Every structure is written in C-alpha cells, then in structure tokens.
Amino acid sequence: DAGITQSPRHKVTETGTPVTLRCHQTENHRYMYWYRQDPGHGLRLIHYSYGVKDTDKGEVSDGYSVSRSKTEDFLLTLESATSSQTSVYFCAISGRTGQGAFGELFFGEGSRLTVL
C-alpha cells in the first residue's frame, strides 16, 4: 500500500470555523490531489499540486485553499466552513520519481468532515 496518511479521519465543526485537513505521503510522489466525494456526485477534484509550492484549482475549488511546502505534505484549508462542505475528503498521489502523472492514483483512507 502507498504510504498516505490523512488527518484527522473524522471531524465535526461548526459553520464559520476554519478547518485544515492534512495529507502526508512517504512515497516521494510528485503529484498530490484533494478530492471530495458526495452521494450523487462522485469524486470531484478540489485542488492539486504538481510540485512543492506549485498548486492549481480543480473543478470545485471555491471555498478551499491548499498549500504544499514540502514534497510529503499537502494541506487543504476551509477558511470558513459551510454546511455544503460536509463531505468525505480524499487525498491522492501519483507520479513516482521518474514517472509522469499518467499512472494510477493512490488514495488515502479519507477524512469525514461534518459542518453543523
């Protein structure tokens, strides 16, 4: 299994509070992604990173920001959480050293966020 750790795994918070989810990898993969998964929508890309300090927006980036200061860590921040951001968030990585980004994604176990 790819070494991907998401934290926290479960979080309940209130509307308007900031939340940060962390994705940590030990695989030295170049590319990292944050997806959210909701019933009826499937997996949707929020933000992705193609290197340290190199990030870009995905399909559903509004209300989210990301940072990647080290190869191994990719942080997802909800500056002011809303009930519509209640979801399961998955981090994924791809691109072993020497490979491009076209291979498989390795997913973490997910972080379940509830915004009351």
Place this chain on the structure above:
Amino acid sequence: SQKIEQNSEALNIQEGKTATLTCNYTNYSPAYLQWYRQDPGRGPVFLLLIRENEKEKRKERLKVTFDTTLKQSLFHITASQPADSATYLCALGNFRGGGADGLTFGKGTHLIIQP
C-alpha cells in the same frame, strides 16, 4: 461540459457469472481511462489503465475494453465472486497540463455478487 456516465443502479450478478460494467462519456477526448474499486468507508483502489490506442487490457479475471469511437469502456469481471462486491469507478484523464491535473471520475456502479 464533460460528462461520464456509469449505471447508477446496483448491478446484481450471480456468483460465477461474468459481470459487465459500462462507462460512457461525452464532450471528452481522454488519452487514457482507468478503473477503480471502492469498498464502503475506504478510498478507491486502482485496478486497470487503458490508453486511447489500446482496445483491450486484461489482468487476471478483469478485462477492460476502450472504444474511442463509441466513447465507451466496458469492464468485465469473469467468474465473479461475492468478494468482488464493491463500487467500481471509471475515470478519464488526458495530457492537458502534462497529465498532472488529475482524473475525472464517474459516479460509480455498485456491483453485488449473489452467492
């Protein structure tokens, strides 16, 4: 807009039979297509990748076909087992952005293998 369609209804198959799942897409020109398996409460797990210039790929009991003219992929599990019960996700990718901008996923098909 890009659209990926997978059968939203659960697919019930008798053990030992071949399960066939469908992935159709529109407004997309993927360079490659991938299939993932997801179990409840877990992250998706990669199964197979097929490129646009490949017609078929096999791995053990799994077979994937990719028809860029029909804009369709079929995913087959032969000699199905109850342990194959899961949700299967189709995902498309292309070389825009050097391929680094991730995959676009379908909503998945829930497969149930009845003993």
